[in-house]
Amino acid sequence: INLKVSSTGGNASSPLMYGLMFEDINHSGDGGIYAELINNRAFQGSREFPSTLEPWVPVGNAVFTLQNTSIPLSSALPTSINVAPGPLSSNAKIGLLNPGWWGIDVKPQIYTGSFWALCSYKGNFTVKLQSNLTDDVFASTDIASACQPSKWVEHTFQLEPDLAAPTINNTFVIEFDSGNGAVNFNLISLFPPTYNNRPNGNRPELMEALKALNPSFLRMPGGNNIEGDIFHYPWRWNETIGPLTQRPGRPGTWGYGNTDGLGLVEYLNWCTDLDVEPLLAVWAGMYLGNDPGHILSPEALAPWVDDTLNELEFILGPVSTPYGALRASLGYPEPWALKYVEIGNEDDLYTNGSSTYAAYRFSMFYDAITAAYPDLTIISSTGDYTAVGGNGQTATWTDFHIYSRPDTLVSMFDNFDHVSREYKTLIGEYAIVQENIEGQLEGVNWDLPKFPQPVWIGAVSEAIWSIGAERNSDAVVGMSYAPGFQNLNSYNWSPDLVSFTANVSQTVLSTSWHVINLFSNNRYTSTVPVTSDTSIGPAYWVAGISGEGKYTFKTAIYNTTSTVPFNITFEGVAKGTSGLLTVLSAPGGLSGNMLDGEGVPTDIVSKREEELVAGSAGEFGFELEQWEVA
Ligand code: AHR
Structure with a gap:
């Protein structure tokens, strides 16, 4: 493959390109990253989870x-x-x-x-x-x-x-x-000691696993966990703040009660500690399930819109406001730097949900929030730009989720090549969850089991999906794998980015984690055009630049039986210039990282680094094999 990389002519890259998604699923919060060691510390029953003496x-x-x-x-x-x-x-x-x-x-x-x-x-x-x-x-x-x-x-x-x-x-x-x-x-x-020694803080080794991904945003607190199920109890910000004695907890969506010790302030501190932008999801009036009343009428929704304004005042308001004063009384006189608010989560999940979202639910939030906070970026949760504000404005960003199979996701490499540049997409959740079906580009069958952990062929196809997103960074603002964590003792959803137990040395970094680690730590400020004598596939690529002569080239190889030779020239790069080639590979597409029989985390991903020197025509030559990411 002969490639010529230009020094100008691409798109500015989104500074948010790689981020994190977190919700309390898989006991990832209580019993997970929230460092509290005592299980059932306050006998907090709630609706479907009555108070219990377990496990005392x-x-x-x-x-x-x-x-x-x-x-x-x-x-x-x-x-x-x-x-x-x-x-x-x-x-x-x-x-x-x-x-x-x-x-x-x-x-x-x-x-x-x-x-x-x-x-x-x-x-x-x-x-x-x-x-x-x-x-x-x-x-x-x-x-x-x-x-x-x-x-x-x-x-x-x-x-x-x-x-x-x-x-x-x-x-x-x-x-x-x-x-x-x-x-x-x-x-x-x-x-125990917490990350950055925060009182009521997070487990250090799990925070380190996130920090190593060089993330730019944290989307929280859900996911389905903001929505509430048939018990009609969504995540309520004002019940998650203040002294722990004042937090009742709630019935989480994922089969266990949440203490809410990990609450709004803790999420915002988490963002501060990782130096990432908070991306706050607020509930948009749709409970999970299809029971009567699972979607609020405009009248019933109005107090929730007001409550969201209170939440935003708590985060952003001056201390002269009631909720800004409440924040200051909790020890935070300075507002947090919130810029992004998502209205709901997957509000296209139910047909009538989607239509009511477009009809009034989104616009009620959009109009109220933009009137009070015109600088906030409002994100719709339907991934399709259909939500229109009451003043005729459309959400400027939308959140697109995809759970898929490797061949299917690779076939969507050009998904964002032709979308409108008027709107931005956040890929707020993505993951390969099931294996290929020979010769077919099927979506996920939710009635069938999902992978117990991310597998290498999935991580390679996610790399290709990420390359497609990076190439379209004027339309795609960022992406976050989901779910982020799996407590191996009790979980509802796999595969997950990082798995763990109570034993801090049993933190498993998945194959997908390795790809994000490589790509997110090698960012650039602008894409640059690449001309090629070969069409895309089995090699998929993107090139970027961060200053004169400072190029980044990313590629992944999918679906070939032959070695793929590359010969790349970068405009302005002369003979003798050095570059670093980093290659990730793993044996077997369907293998993943997990605890071995001795309880030790496996790591099947190997990283090869090699210094390359540009030849007489300024070219860099190297070869890659099937399922390598470089
Ligand atoms: O990531 C797991 C779940 O998948 C999220 O809670 C939800 O948004 C999606 O359906």
């Missing part, structure tokens, strides 16, 4: 009862655990034990904890991190009770193990003397 275990002859005491910790967290001595009590210790979210990774580091108690007890509480398999106690400390019988009192502590525990099968325990009667506990919390 009595210590000694303790007897547990869930109680709504006459004095609640807060109206948001009314239910507590009553720990009482059982009938055979002597003066031995009793208490409660929590196994964490499928284990607790104990390391020689500082764990910061707290619990609230209501009691008359005047002795010490002993808190411990201990093995669930042996008698080993890794850290223990005593806290003098500050309890009062008529008032909830917070107790705080730190635990610092000297050694790492050999396994993650560890527990957190609170014990006290049984002779003094019962104690009610609530909001029992324990955090």
